[in-house]
């Protein structure tokens with residue numbers, strides 16, 4: 001029998017199968033010997049327990065990907081949330097996109113707080129329409145666009161990422177119909193330390209959403225080679241291989257197809273400028289990779 005781990009705490013795992021039935025399981029010793037820890041999001045073969053007894057995880061099916069913060073597996077879709085307010089951090093959006101593409105997670109750009117205005121939405125359209133990434137606009141408060149978002153997320157294991165205050169927790173509550181902590185002080189103790197809350201995968205009306213956002217997707221990914229960066233920009237794709245120099249970093253090289261496309265207004269200037277900023281960072285990291 002196959003089910004998905006939706007919660008794990010102190011070696012006790014809750015799985016949910018396709019019929020929505022939940023079972024409490026433990027992982028056998030063989031996983032410990034192999035150094036494998038089952039993760040929320042894992043699909044497993046299992047043997048249910050008799051009556052009140054817990055059952056066993058027999059096997060973990062191959063993972064599509066894993067995140068470290070929070071430790072989860074098999075994310076298929078990533079909702080990158082920005083809002084009308086606070087002012088969008090588009091460089092952060094681009095960094096998250098790099099991580100998504102590297103982990104083979106399909107990104108969706110979610111513009112929240114559309115009840116406050118459309119400036120962020122217009123910017124998003126200008127900057128990302130040529131990437132092919134779906135752009136959805138919603139309001140977690142009025143409910144506008146929530147059905148479309150549900151449709152987009154349906155049947156994929158998803159997770160949110162984005163800067164603080166954009167409404168990730170509010171959106172989760174709205175989508176899942178549960179109460180989650182929102183606002184500044186959530187998840188912090190009086191000392192300001194992060195509480196060790198565990199991550200849960202919520203499944204409701206075929207929406208499968210982690211209740212903790214993907215913190216490990218917020219940084220420039222380590223270990224990418226400078227020439228690989230442009231491959232993570234879908235809108236550059238049709239120009240690659242047409243530059244005078246090879247490799248071309250699409251930076252200051254003459255007769256660069258990306259620069260020429262930009263001059264013809266076929267690419268978005270903000271996206272290309274941020275690409276060049278990130279290129280400098282990736283180059284720096286690459287040069288210092290053994291330090």
Ligand SMILES: Nc1nc2c(ncn2[C@@H]2O[C@H](COP(=O)(O)OP(=O)(O)O)[C@@H](O)[C@H]2O)c(=O)[nH]1
Nearest residue numbers: 113139140141164165166167168169170182183
């Ligand atoms: N006007 C408006 N406010 C929202 C919306 N969604 C969230 N908020 C507010 O934005 C603030 C931050 O929301 P929160 O969910 O904690 O953001 P998070 O840090 O991304 O989890 C809260 O005061 C929410 O009530 C929305 O669609 N419209």
Ligand SMILES: [Mg+2]
Nearest residue numbers: 168169182183
């Ligand atoms: Mg939050």
Ligand SMILES: [Zn+2]
Nearest residue numbers: 243248250256
């Ligand atoms: Zn080039």
